[in-house]
Amino acid sequence: MRLTFMAGAVAAASLTTVVPATAVAQPGGVTAACNIDINAPKEMAMMSLSYQQAKAAQNPEQRKKLLTSMTKELDTKPERFAKNPTGYQYLLSEVLKMWALEPGTPHAPTRSSIGFVANPTETIDLVNAVDAAYKAIVAASPACEADIKAQRQNELWLAQTQAALSAMSGGSLDSAEYYAKRSMLLVNGPYPHYVLANVANQKNDKKNAMMHWKHVIDLSGKDSVYKDLKSGSMYYLALTQLEQAGGAQGADQVALAKDAAATFKALITEYPDSPEVPNHYNNWADALTLAKEPDMSQVYVGMLADPDKQSDISLAIGGVVATRANKTDDALKLFEASVKKNPNSRDGLRNVAASYYAKDRFKDMFDPSRKLVQIDPNNYDAWMFFAYAAQGIGKAAKLPAEKKAWTDTLVKYQTIADQLPVKVEIAGFSRGADNATLTLALEQVAATGTYTVTAEFLDMAGAVVATATADAGALKKGDRKNVEIKGTGKGIYAYRYKAIK
Numbered sequence: 001m002r003l004t005f006m007a008g009a010v011a012a013a014s015l016t017t018v019v020p021a022t023a024v025a026q027p028g029g030v031t032a033a034c035n036i037d038i039n040a041p042k043e044m045a046m047m048s049l050s051y052q053q054a055k056a057a058q059n060p061e062q063r064k065k066l067l068t069s070m071t072k073e074l075d076t077k078p079e080r081f082a083k084n085p086t087g088y089q090y091l092l093s094e095v096l097k098m099w100a101l102e103p104g105t106p107h108a109p110t111r112s113s114i115g116f117v118a119n120p121t122e123t124i125d126l127v128n129a130v131d132a133a134y135k136a137i138v139a140a141s142p143a144c145e146a147d148i149k150a151q152r153q154n155e156l157w158l159a160q161t162q163a164a165l166s167a168m169s170g171g172s173l174d175s176a177e178y179y180a181k182r183s184m185l186l187v188n189g190p191y192p193h194y195v196l197a198n199v200a201n202q203k204n205d206k207k208n209a210m211m212h213w214k215h216v217i218d219l220s221g222k223d224s225v226y227k228d229l230k231s232g233s234m235y236y237l238a239l240t241q242l243e244q245a246g247g248a249q250g251a252d253q254v255a256l257a258k259d260a261a262a263t264f265k266a267l268i269t270e271y272p273d274s275p276e277v278p279n280h281y282n283n284w285a286d287a288l289t290l291a292k293e294p295d296m297s298q299v300y301v302g303m304l305a306d307p308d309k310q311s312d313i314s315l316a317i318g319g320v321v322a323t324r325a326n327k328t329d330d331a332l333k334l335f336e337a338s339v340k341k342n343p344n345s346r347d348g349l350r351n352v353a354a355s356y357y358a359k360d361r362f363k364d365m366f367d368p369s370r371k372l373v374q375i376d377p378n379n380y381d382a383w384m385f386f387a388y389a390a391q392g393i394g395k396a397a398k399l400p401a402e403k404k405a406w407t408d409t410l411v412k413y414q415t416i417a418d419q420l421p422v423k424v425e426i427a428g429f430s431r432g433a434d435n436a437t438l439t440l441a442l443e444q445v446a447a448t449g450t451y452t453v454t455a456e457f458l459d460m461a462g463a464v465v466a467t468a469t470a471d472a473g474a475l476k477k478g479d480r481k482n483v484e485i486k487g488t489g490k491g492i493y494a495y496r497y498k499a500i501k
Contacts, residue, residue: 034144036137038087041080047073047091054098064102070095071115085140093133097156100126107182127182130156157186164195173199190216190226194233206240213237231271238263242283245290257290265298278313285321296325303334312342312493319351331355339368344458344494346375346426353385362392377499378424386413421446422475422500427482429495436466436492438485442500444475451475455497457487465489472500 039045050066057063074081074092081088099105099114107127112120134152138145164179180195197212216233220226241260245253264284268277285299300318303310310318319334332355338348349372356364369385376382387410394406421444428439438455451472456464466487475481485497 034141034147036086036090036141036144037084038091040084040087043073043080044084044087044091051091051094060103063098067095067098067102068115071099072117075116075118086137086144089133089136089140093130093137096126096130096133097154100130100156101159127156127160127185131185152186153189154186157183160186161191164192168195168198173202188219190219190229190233193219194229197233197236201236201240206244210237210240210244213240231267231274234263234267234270235276238267238280238283238287242287242290245287254291257287258293261287261291261293272309278311278317281314281317281321285317285324289324296321297327297330300330300334303337304330307334307337307341310337310341312338312345312348315341316345316348316351319355323355328355328358332359342460342493343371344375344462344496346372346429346494346496349375350382357385357388357392360392362389362396365389375494375496376424376426377497378420378422379426380417380420380423383413383417383420387417421449422451424497424500431492434490435486435488436495438487438495438497440483440485440497442472442475442479442481442483444477444479447477449475451500453483453485453497453500455485455487455495457489457492458494458496459491460493462494465492 038048047070050070054063054066054070057066070091074088074095078088099109100107105114105126108123108125110120111118111122111124114124116124134148137148160179160183164176164183167173167176167179176195177199180192180199183189183195184192193212193215197209197216200206200212201209213233213236216226217230217237220230220233238260241256241263245256245260248256261284264280264287267274268280268284271277274280281299285296288296288299299321303315303318307315315334315338319331319338322328322331322334332352335348335351335355339345339352342348349368353365353368353372356362356368365385366389369382369389372382372385373379390406390409390413394403394410397403397406423443423445425441425443426439427441428437430437436457438457440453442451442453452469453472454467454469457466457468459465466489468485468487470483470485472481472483487495
């Protein structure tokens with residue numbers, strides 16, 4: 001946008017509004033085709049000087065006096081400016097914007113209070129008025145459309161947007177909605193839609209929430225400035241679509257579930273390095289199930305093709321999905337890939353051993369089971385894998401002595417499992433960049449026991465990164481208690497706890 005100034009002192013100053021860094025820059029800073037002349041008539045040229053003085057004024061009263069004078073001049077015999085509607089509307093938009101940003105000025109002051117002569121007792125919504133002035137500029141000079149689009153992303157828009165975000169964070173939903181709509185009036189960008197989506201979601205208006213999240217996604221495009229806003233909106237949209245599908249029936253359920261599946265797939269594709277990707281795979285599979293989609297392999301086919309690009313958790317979830325789809329060969333490959341990537345993955349080892357059992361590969365069960373009981377020594381099922389393997393081999397044995405030997409092995413490991421003083425289930429394991437939390441669910445089997453549980457947190461190679469303990473206290477037979485153990489250190493991928501005796 002090129003502004004034409006009168007010669008002299010004003011020529012050294014710029015009328016161009018300071019635009020936030022997020023605004024779309026125009027090639028070369030201005031568009032030659034958009035030429036706004038504020039030199040004609042002479043009254044307008046004089047006002048440009050007053051405008052520069054108002055912008056530079058440190059004294060609020062002096063600034064408001066100048067603005068009042070300009071508003072009055074623009075509203076007095078406006079036909080004087082009829083030959084230059086673009087310049088007139090530009091100056092009007094700038095003056096109204098300054099009034100809107102002036103501390104203490106109401107959102108809709110009376111016209112006379114800011115200098116208007118006509119209809120003095122009526123109110124004027126300043127954001128609406130600025131929007132109307134911008135529209136009038138484009139109507140008078142279509143070549144200025146792109147420049148005015150960028151100009152809209154100014155301090156006034158920023159103030160409305162920040163007010164909307166602050167109100168949303170503070171739980172003031174009605175205020176958040178009000179400011180978001182005012183922001184959107186100036187710039188139909190991702191931020192106001194994000195606010196309106198969250199407001200609608202908190203009001204349990206899921207339909208509108210989903211609509212606005214979709215707008216955030218579309219309006220964000222590939223702009224890295226909106227990366228977090230877009231990824232968050234995709235995530236909430238997908239979860240809401242899946243949640244709504246779960247409560248729907250028939251064709252509505254299928255349609256919502258298909259939408260959820262598509263959104264989770266897009267989320268994984270666009271943000272493959274997100275720590276939430278394993279959960280996205282799992283939710284994608286749930287969405288396909290609700291959509292009655294027979295081909296579940298689409299969730300994990302990329303993992304099979306290139307497992308090195310996947311995390312051990314994603315590979316394990318892919319194996320679970322394949323198991324649900326009765327694709328046991330695919331499941332085993334994925335579980336094996338998961339353990340190859342993280343040899344100390346308790347869930348991976350457990351799934352590999354279970355998959356070998358499902359395929360009657362009983363002898364192959366021993367290696368992962370040995371590693372499993374080193375990691376999870378008080379888990380009943382971990383010890384029973386040895387018993388199941390021995391049972392399967394014993395059934396196929398032909399010699400009586402061989403059958404007896406495997407039966408003895410079965411009894412040995414079943415006895416170990418049955419005589420555990422306290423049984424443990426892994427209730428949760430979360431890992432971050434600098435820490436991890438292991439939650440063990442204890443069930444007291446023996447009469448009584450008092451326990452201090454020690455866990456070691458391991459890196460990908462199995463080296464100990466951190467050691468931590470937690471007291472379970474005294475337990476009586478039948479008692480159940482969760483124990484949370486926290487480890488601090490970088491690169492934690494796995495864990496093991498010491499046998500509880």
